Amino acid sequence: MNQNDLVQFRGLMVAPDHPARLRAAQLIPYLIDLEENNRIDRLAHLGIPGPLVCPECGAIPGQYHLLGCSHEICPKCREKLKECGCLVLYKHGEPTL
Ligand SMILES: [Zn+2]
Ligand SMILES: [Zn+2]
Numbered sequence: 001m002n003q004n005d006l007v008q009f010r011g012l013m014v015a016p017d018h019p020a021r022l023r024a025a026q027l028i029p030y031l032i033d034l035e036e037n038n039r040i041d042r043l044a045h046l047g048i049p050g051p052l053v054c055p056e057c058g059a060i061p062g063q064y065h066l067l068g069c070s071h072e073i074c075p076k077c078r079e080k081l082k083e084c085g086c087l088v089l090y091k092h093g094e095p096t097l
Contacts, residue, residue: 010058018066022057025066031075034087043073 006013030039045054047061057066065072067090074081076088 010053010060012053012055012058014058018058022059022063022066025057025059025064028067028090029064031088031090033076034089040075040088043075045071 005016007016007018008014009019028042030041032038033040042064044062044064045059047053053060054065054069054071056071057069059065059069059071068082070080070082072081073079074084074086074088076086077084081088
């Protein structure tokens with residue numbers, strides 16, 4: 001894919017496959033908690049406080065972030081998922097880091 005071929009999506013310039021990847025992220029409603037060995041519901045983008053549309057992945061309120069978006073909040077500790085120390089995965093084999 002040519003990285004120069006960006007498309008506009010909710011005011012962001014993204015790769016052409018980005019909208020499809022964001023749709024796919026909606027199909028993953030939970031994280032796998034390796035400490036408790038169970039599922040934990042993901043937190044959708046809130047929009048309040050802060051930007052209505054996620055400035056990184058374009059999620060709108062009620063939508064889950066793109067996998068790996070640095071704005072996703074960890075449902076365990078309420079810190080940023082990418083930066084927190086919780087042992088959670090999107091699914092087996094897909095770390096959040
Ligand atoms: Zn996002
Ligand atoms: Zn955490």
